[in-house]
Amino acid sequence: MSDLNLTLGYFLSVLGLSALLGLLLRRRGGRWADLAEIPAVFSLAACRLEVRTIEELGGWAAGLGPDVTLTILFLTLLAHGASWPVASGNPSVSLQSFLLLDGRPLPTLLRLLLQVAGAHLAWLAASSYWALMLTDMHMIKSLMGSECSSALRTSVLQGGATEAGCSLTFHLLLLSLQRRSAFLRVPLLALYLTFLSFAASGSSSGFANPALAYAVTFNCPGFSLLQYALVYWLGPLVGMTLALFFYMGHVPRLFSKNLLYSPKSRFRIPKKKDEQKEKSG
Numbered sequence: 301m302s303d304l305n306l307t308l309g310y311f312l313s314v315l316g317l318s319a320l321l322g323l324l325l326r327r328r329g330g331r332w333a334d335l336a337e338i339p340a341v342f343s344l345a346a347c348r349l350e351v352r353t354i355e356e357l358g359g360w361a362a363g364l365g366p367d368v369t370l371t372i373l374f375l376t377l378l379a380h381g382a383s384w385p386v387a388s389g390n391p392s393v394s395l396q397s398f399l400l401l402d403g404r405p406l407p408t409l410l411r412l413l414l415q416v417a418g419a420h421l422a423w424l425a426a427s428s429y430w431a432l433m434l435t436d437m438h439m440i441k442s443l444m445g446s447e448c449s450s451a452l453r454t455s456v457l458q459g460g461a462t463e464a465g466c467s468l469t470f471h472l473l474l475l476s477l478q479r480r481s482a483f484l485r486v487p488l489l490a491l492y493l494t495f496l497s498f499a500a501s502g503s504s505s506g507f508a509n510p511a512l513a514y515a516v517t518f519n520c521p522g523f524s525l526l527q528y529a530l531v532y533w534l535g536p537l538v539g540m541t542l543a544l545f546f547y548m549g550h551v552p553r554l555f556s557k558n559l560l561y562s563p564k565s566r567f568r569i570p571k572k573k574d575e576q577k578e579k580s581g
Contacts, residue, residue: 302435303364303435303436303437304364304368306434306435307350307354307364307372307435310350310429311347311350311372311375311376314342314343314346314347315343315347315376315379315380315383318339318340318342318343318346318383319339319343319383319384321336321339322336322339322340322383322384325339334407334410334411334414335414336384337388337389337394337411337414337415337418338414338415338417338418338421339418340380340384340388340389340415340418341389341414341415341416341418341419341422341511341512341515342418342419342421342422342425343380343383343389343422344376344377344380344389344422344509344512345418345419345422345423345511345512345515345516346422346425346426346515347376347380348373348376348512348515348516349422349423349426349515349516350426350429351369351372351373351376352451352516353430353437353438353441354368354369354372354437355369356441356448356449357437357440357441358437370494370497370498373494373497374490374491374494377489377490377493377494378486378487378490380490381485381486381489381490382482382486385482389415389418389509389511390415390508390509390510390511390512391411391412391415391416391509391510391511391536392467392471392508392509392510392536392537392539392540393471393474394408394411394412394415395408395412395537395540396471396474396540396543396544398553399540399541399544399551399552399553399554400544400552400553401552401553415511416511416514418511419511419512419514419515420514420515422515423515423519427442430442447521448517448519448520448521449520450517450520450521450522450523451504451505451507451513451516451517451520452503452504452505452517452522452523452527452528452531452532453502453503453504454502454503454504456523456527456530456531458503459503459504459531459535460530460531460534460535461535462500462503462504462506462535463500463504463506463507463508463513463531463532463535463536463539464535464536464538464539464542465539466496466500466504466506466507466508466536466539467508467535467536467537467538467539467540467543468539468540468542468543468546469492469496469539469543470489470492470493470496470508470539470543471539471540471543471544471547472543472546472547473488473489473492474489475543475544475547476547477489493506493508496508504531504532504535505517507532507536508536508539509536510532510533510536510537513528513531513532513533514528514532517532518532545559545560546560548561549561
């Protein structure tokens with residue numbers, strides 16, 4: 301029970317402090333608001349790293365089963381979505397905005413770099429936290445060092461296809477909920493991301509977030525940096541682009557012609573009445 305309380309304290313501290321820092325940055329406005337991407341990704345990645353630790357070692361080191369892992373993951377995603385109404389914490393979402401003509405190239409590139417920086421800081425912070433060895437689970441994790449188990453448990457091709465599929469469905473859901481109330485959008489997205497993590501746990505873990513995948517698994521042995529990039533960076537990019545194409549029929553930044561859906565006329569012409577008028581005339 302003490303291990304669980306300590307773990308919950310870690311999550312609350314990370315989420316609370318990151319949300320406070322993000323709020324201060326957004327209030328300053330301007331370029332400072334863009335820096336909010338760092339704590340946004342930091343909080344998400346730092347929490348997911350701890351969830352990953354519970355998934356790997358919590359079962360026998362702390363008595364925490366899969367139900368606890370999924371519950372904590374859902375609550376973390378829910379809290380993150382509620383705390384960050386502006387900063388996405390996801391490079392795929394930032395690129396989606398760029399392809400929708402909602403962002404310029406340089407600010408988008410800066411946002412991507414800040415997101416990767418936030419993910420790297422999260423990995424450093426989590427490693428320092430594990431080094432404190434406050435629980436048996438963290439002691440084992442610290443002793444393991446870089447010998448972590450990769451989230452990619454299949455071939456590069458299958459893993460990339462899985463991440464592309466997860467990203468495709470996630471972005472379709474995101475696009476369909478973009479005009480909905482946050483009270484509906486945030487829980488549904490958190491629930492779906494939790495489902496993706498569970499469904500893809502045996503292949504690629506279904507991150508649908510390149511920065512998150514970078515923090516969680518890029519440091520683990522088993523695959524090269526290029527192979528990880530193909531799965532967790534190229535896969536979500538392909539899935540996100542396909543989601544835009546399927547949802548809108550075109551990708552505004554790349555081409556404007558609608559290849560899937562024909563525009564509907566706003567006015568309906570009553571054919572029968574027109575024909576009767578022509579006959580009577």
